[in-house]
Amino acid sequence: MASYADHGSVEWVESGGGPLIAIPEGVLPFWTGADGDELATDYDRACDVDGFIGLLPVGNATALVLGDDPSATAYLPEHDTFVRWCAAESEVEVLAGVPAALDAAAWEGEVHWEIPGTVVLFDAAWPGNEAGRAGHLRITLDPGRYAVRAAYAEPGPETWLGLVQLRRLAH
Template sequence: MVRYAEPGAVEWVESGGGPLIAVPETVLPFWAGADGEETASDYDRACEVDGHVGLLPVGDCTALVLGDEPASTAYLPDHGMFVRWRAGDSEDELLASVPPAVDAAEWEPEVHWEVPGTVHLFDAAWPGSHLSGAEHVRVALEPGRYAVRAASAQPGPETWLGLIQLRLLARR
């Protein structure tokens, strides 16, 4: 986790070069990351996701893969959105650009994600059972079915971001 502004303002997760993944807390031990005896690791499966988002089975749940590029990512609960910092001079500038970026975004087709509750966002290479406080963000979500849509946006000449919006469709 990286902080670019005042402590506690926004928590950012970074990747070592691959995708980030949001895994439901209930199945974290089932995510092996780059570890494991299998020919294709969980991390390899996550790397195969084409595009901004994708879903992968983990245990008896599904995880959300944030693909495309390894950008610093934060969850903004007020917007129900993961924001990916692709370019920008400051965190304040980037965060201020989120509302206009949402309004102007050209959204990709949405996917539906069934969530049992809280998820953890982290580098897909890490095993879910070995997360420490500095490398993941806990995202409290209501259990239910979510519509997930993604877009890239350039709300300013030097500001580029990725948006992944979660909208609760039905509670469990």
């Protein structure tokens, strides 16, 4: 897989081929990734998520799985959105396409995600206590309940993006 990390204006997280997962920071030690003696590992649970997004219990919290595509992913706080780089010639094209993609997206059904605050996005194959050794993003979010929706959009003829948008819900 090509590395997008050198392109510079935002940080990207990549996976080795499976899903990415956003886990509340306080429960990272409970995520075992692909490690373990169990027949079905935490990584297997993440791979079983059908579609663009899903929720999995981790410790006493819930993690958000970004499934379906192992694309490099960044979080754009100005849009409250995870952007997944499916196809584009450059990071500039990806970022320039985000507003049009958000406007034209055909959103799938949403899920509701309760989080205690900061989450860490990383390759679901890694154990949570090793997420800092792998490529990861630490995303500061206000504690609370969020509506999460996902879509795939093509804002340009050769620019294809996955979008996972968060919207904080009122109490």
